[in-house]
Amino acid sequence: MSPEKPRVRFAPSPTGYLHVGGARTALFNWLFARREGGVLLLRIEDTDVERNRPELVDGILAGLQWLGIEWDEGPFFQSQRLPLYKAAAERLLGNGAAFACYCKAAAYTGGDATEEQEGEGDDEGPKATKSVACPCRDLSESDRAARERDGIPRAIRFRVPRTGVTRFDDAVFGPRELQNEEIEDFVLLRSNGIPTYQLSVVVDDIDMRITHIIRGADHLSNTPKQALLYQALGSAPPIFAHVPLILGPDRKRLSKRHGATSVGSYAEEGFLPEAFRNFLALLGWSPGDDTEFIRTSEMIERYSLAAISRTNAVFDRAKLEWFNTQYLQKTPVEYLLPYVEEELKRAGLWEGSQASQDPAWFARVVDLIRPRTRLLGDFTSWARGFFADDFGYDAEAREKFWKDERLPAMLEKLADALAALPEWNHDACDAASRGVAAAEGIKAGLLINATRVAIVGRAVAPPLFDTMVALGQKRVVQRLRRAAPLVLSPG
């Protein structure tokens, strides 16, 4: 008689990509499962034939994997479990908890979805105050038989009690209750035989022995319906835990309008999964103190539903980037290498490169560059010169550091001096460069800054002499000679 292990689930619909809100819900479920030694299962809620896009499932799974969220069971597909829901609906029909509805779908819902907002002045006419009762609720047996005989499509609706209140407990929001008269006789099984969310979610959560439902707070208002269903189906409800929503900067629910919302796009943009996960975990949850950086193991250790906040959180891109910057700098280089390698491959800079042939050099260079990176893409954008010879010269950098007319000659002289160096190291490069500047009577800074642009094409780069060492003598000399005649030329 061991107490049952907690069982939780993440249940996305394949109507879009894995978005940040879903990702956070998945993360919270995962943290909870790991914390409690429970099981996380994945369920694809694809009962909406219209919007369902099966090809998106792989992307959702990939997004979870990228985040390091692994599930223990599934994925299960609701579209493959239709008979189960249908049977449940019939059962409820049989014991009177539900009734057959022959209304035309559109007619009952009060027309189409046009919801004009225009008209100034006072607000429109009255809408129903309480839930509308479906006329089919109390159809006589003979009327029902008649409609059945006429072949009128039949949906199955739940018979919501007219009086009383429905209660449930929420681990985040506390005890909730709602007057039953506020709840409409919601549809369980559509006339096409496909279940609605309310039915399938409850049937599955019962069947899969889910103990804790951790999901977005947008489901809070519908939970009473589900509580009613648990009751009608003869099952004890699980523990609910609704997590606040993630909003855009305008405090509207996060959506495509706000730019990138799929986790895949953040991966492509060059965010590290650890950074993203750290950021996400702290949106709506906190370990209780001022902890900002939190290792996953510690997250799991300190996770609790009670610590989830009740207020919607605004997704702050700047803070996400800050997290990424921090991880890019503080994480061991070895961890970064595969990501940078991937980045170089995508940019076509990997094959046959020094980076691919000399792992030690690759690690050193990545370590040299990373203090200035914010996204993985920085390794191939401004740091391109470290991995390829075909880089351009940044316009702003030229404008700022290539305007002195003595520079072309200076760079040539520096190339000569560097080429003659018997030893190639930081101090030698330093001495040679300053020597040239002194000999020519210009400030070292002038030459140093111009040289940086000449050998990597950017003003943003690691300290010059470290850069020279990394690039190697031959390359530096070549690049100086190549750049010298370009210094004063336009564009």
Add this chain to the structure above:
RNA sequence: GGCGCUAUGGUGCAACGGUUAGCACGCGGCCCUUUCAAGGCCGAAAUACGGGUUCGAUUCCCGUUAGCGCUACCA
């Protein structure tokens, strides 16, 4: 419209009846400095409003306001 939820600096979180209301991002300044970052230091910046309860409210209760959610044969 109805019902519900929420309310600490611009943002994310702390403080769960008694603190000079704390931390972080962002922002401004200074330092460091061959660029740009990073880093260090300093600074501006909040308890939505109004009533209660209490010796004492950010914290508990009520109202207002605002935001969000639900109100589909979407999930």
